[in-house]
Structures are given as C-alpha cells and as structure tokens.
Amino acid sequence: MRIVICGAGIAGLTLANQLAANHDVTIVEKAPGPRPHGYMIDFFGPGYDVAEKMDLLPALRKTGYQVSEAAYVDENGRRRAGLPFDVFAKAVDGKLVSIMRPDLETVLRERLSVDLRFGTTVSHINNASDNVTVTLSDGTAIVADPLVGADGIHSTVRTLTFGNDDYLRYLGFHTAAYVFDNPAVHVQVGDRFCLTDTVGKQFGFYALRDGRVAAFAVHRTEDPTLPKDPSAAVRSVYADLGWVVPQALEACPDAKNVYYDQVAQTVMPEWSRGRVVLIGDACHAVSLLAGQGASLGMAGAFILAVQLDKTPLPEALTSYEKLWRPVVEEKQQVARNGARRFLPASENHLRIRRAAMRLARVPGFSRYLAGTIAGKTTAVINQL
Numbered sequence: 001m002r003i004v005i006c007g008a009g010i011a012g013l014t015l016a017n018q019l020a021a022n023h024d025v026t027i028v029e030k031a032p033g034p035r036p037h038g039y040m041i042d043f044f045g046p047g048y049d050v051a052e053k054m055d056l057l058p059a060l061r062k063t064g065y066q067v068s069e070a071a072y073v074d075e076n077g078r079r080r081a082g083l084p085f086d087v088f089a090k091a092v093d094g095k096l097v098s099i100m101r102p103d104l105e106t107v108l109r110e111r112l113s114v115d116l117r118f119g120t121t122v123s124h125i126n127n128a129s130d131n132v133t134v135t136l137s138d139g140t141a142i143v144a145d146p147l148v149g150a151d152g153i154h155s156t157v158r159t160l161t162f163g164n165d166d167y168l169r170y171l172g173f174h175t176a177a178y179v180f181d182n183p184a185v186h187v188q189v190g191d192r193f194c195l196t197d198t199v200g201k202q203f204g205f206y207a208l209r210d211g212r213v214a215a216f217a218v219h220r221t222e223d224p225t226l227p228k229d230p231s232a233a234v235r236s237v238y239a240d241l242g243w244v245v246p247q248a249l250e251a252c253p254d255a256k257n258v259y260y261d262q263v264a265q266t267v268m269p270e271w272s273r274g275r276v277v278l279i280g281d282a283c284h285a286v287s288l289l290a291g292q293g294a295s296l297g298m299a300g301a302f303i304l305a306v307q308l309d310k311t312p313l314p315e316a317l318t319s320y321e322k323l324w325r326p327v328v329e330e331k332q333q334v335a336r337n338g339a340r341r342f343l344p345a346s347e348n349h350l351r352i353r354r355a356a357m358r359l360a361r362v363p364g365f366s367r368y369l370a371g372t373i374a375g376k377t378t379a380v381i382n383q384l
Contacts, residue, residue: 003144014108034105037257041293050302070195121136132147148278152285173220200220217237218342271320
C-alpha cells in the first residue's frame with residue numbers, strides 16, 4: 001500500500017517504523033525540522049510494551065534519566081512531600097523510563113527508512129472510495145491508500161476530514177515548557193523532579209545531563225484562549241511563585257522557543273472516515289493529567305500498523321478503533337478524575353496530596369496510588 005502520514009511526532013514515527021518494511025510510506029511534517037521543544041515524560045504502560053517489541057528499550061534507557069523522586073518544595077526550597085520513583089517503578093513492575101519527549105522522537109527517527117518531508121503539511125484531501133488524494137502545501141499531490149492524521153491535538157487532517165466541530169474537551173489548565181541554563185538551579189534540582197507545592201499554579205524542574213534545566217509549568221484558568229505572547233504570559237502568571245522560579249522566569253526564552261498550549265482531551269465519535277484515519281492526540285489526546293500521551297500514541301500506532309498489515313483497509317480501520325478506543329477512554333476518565341490531585345485547587349486539596357505522598361511506602365498503597373495515576377493495565381499489545 002501507499003501510505004501518507006501527516007505528523008512526525010511519536011505516533012507518526014512509530015507507525016512509519018512499523019509499516020516501512022512492507023509498504024511505501026511518506027511522512028509530511030509542518031515543522032521545518034526536528035522539534036527541539038518538549039518536556040520530560042515518564043514513559044510506561046502500553047507504549048513501553050511497544051518499545052520492547054521494537055527493541056527500543058536499550059536506546060531509551062541510554063537516553064533516559066534516573067530520577068530519585070518527585071519532590072514538592074515550598075517557597076524556600078524545603079521539601080514538603082514526595083513520591084520516590086522506585087516506589088512508582090515497582091508498582092508498574094519496573095517498566096518505566098524518564099525521558100525528554102524530543103529524545104524519544106530522536107530514537108524513533110534514527111531508525112526510520114521512509115520518505116520524511118519537513119516543512120510540508122496537508123492542504124487538501126480528496127477522500128474517494130478507492131483511494132485518497134492528498135494535496136500538500138508545496139503543491140504536490142500523492143495518491144494514497146490511506147491517509148493517517150498523526151498531527152496532534154490541533155490536527156489539520158481532522159479538520160479537513162471531519163470539519164470544524166469542537167472535538168476538544170478543555171480541562172481548565174494551560175501548560176508551558178522550555179529549557180534554560182542556570183548552573184545554580186541545576187545543582188539544587190539534582191536528580192529529582194522538583195515541583196512547587198502550590199495551589200492553582202505549579203512549576204516543575206528536571207536537571208538535564210548537558211547542564212541545562214527543563215522547566216514545566218501548569219496553571220488553572222477558565223479561558224482556553226492561548227496568549228499571543230506565550231513567553232510574556234509565563235512571566236506574568238508565575239511571577240508570584242518562590243524558590244528558583246524567579247531565576248527560571250528570568251531565563252524564559254522568546255515565544256518561538258517555548259512550548260505553550262491548553263490542557264485538553266480529544267473526544268470524537270469516530271476515528272476514521274473513508275480512507276482517512278487518525279491516531280495519537282489527533283483523535284484521543286488524554287492530556288498531560290494522564291501522563292501517558294506518548295505511551296498511548298505509540299501503542300495506538302502499533303495497533304493500527306498490525307491491522308493494516310493483516311487486514312483489508314476498511315476492516316483494518318474498524319478493528320484498530322474497536323481494540324484501542326476502550327483503553328484510551330478509560331485513561332481519559334482517569335485524567336479527569338485526577339485533576340484535583342494533579343494541581344490542587346485549594347489548601348485542603350494540597351494537604352490531601354501531601355498525606356497521600358507520605359503513605360506511598362505503605363505496603364499495598366503504592367500500587368493503589370499508581371493505579372489512581374495510571375489507570376488500569378492493558379494486555380492488548382502483548383495479545384497482538
């Protein structure tokens with residue numbers, strides 16, 4: 001088959017790697033090159049199973065980080081609560097890697113042997129019964145068997161195929177991430193994931209091996225509208241936080257080097273129409289509250305690849321959605337349920353989170369806590 005994939009993120013790269021041996025695959029990506037922006041992710045769940053099947057774990061572990069704990073600190077940097085990473089790792093049977101999202105994409109891209117076109121996206125789709133003609137932003141056209149939209153939560157392929165209906169469920173948060181240089185902050189963070197123990201807004205930090213610091217921020221807001229200047233918005237919203245946040249805000253780069261978006265989920269009644277199908281955040285974003293977007297993106301792409309390899313096209317798209325939709329819908333529900341835990345809205349919720357962290361080493365409670373964070377386990381990848 002001739003397959004066009006729009007989006008060279010984690011889901012798109014995974015799908016291309018799985019299909020390259022038996023199909024003619026082209027990836028188009030609107031970014032001019034590999035995206036350097038992103039944040040640290042704790043990679044576990046079904047995507048970990050996929051990485052194991054793809055023999056990616058050695059590279060992921062080499063690129064990943066050893067994190068001692070998620071530590072919540074007050075305005076003076078004093079530890080108020082924490083969750084040791086070894087406790088969470090044991091609760092997921094050791095299947096956990098902490099890795100920067102761009103590094104995961106690099107590992108996938110380095111194995112790629114398909115036509116990858118940066119600076120190009122889909123501008124028009126003719127979704128016929130026997131093929132799909134994909135017109136690209138450079139004026140060229142490709143006649144494909146399926147077109148796969150792997151172009152994220154603000155998917156162009158989704159809009160062109162399903163219309164402008166609002167498929168995003170806004171969860172009441174904005175988030176930002178960037179990387180900056182500050183040796184003093186790097187030392188204070190050490191091998192921990194440090195977060196401010198605050199209400200309504202929160203800053204988090206990872207120390208990277210190149211001496212830089214990865215910053216992650218999230219705050220509550222009823223307005224989903226994104227600011228015109230993300231960098232200025234970050235400096236303004238978080239200006240009243242203490243500890244090392246002032247140094248991080250001073251080092252905040254210009255808008256083009258800051259990742260900034262609303263926290264939302266993608267909820268759709270169907271994931272395919274004709275010969276166009278969506279994967280990853282384009283059809284089932286769980287949001288950062290679930291912490292498994294990359295994992296679920298890889299797993300969904302793997303399932304679609306298996307179906308395309310063994311089943312005629314219409315049935316393949318139906319089987320993919322039937323297998324995968326129940327899993328991601330459960331993760332989306334877990335994320336919605338965990339919103340208060342993820343970022344407390346009151347001092348009372350903050351105290352409840354601290355108490356839960358203190359119970360983390362109680363036998364049996366760590367698995368319960370992991371379950372509230374990660375949701376149910378699924379064997380769908382290994383069953384395939």
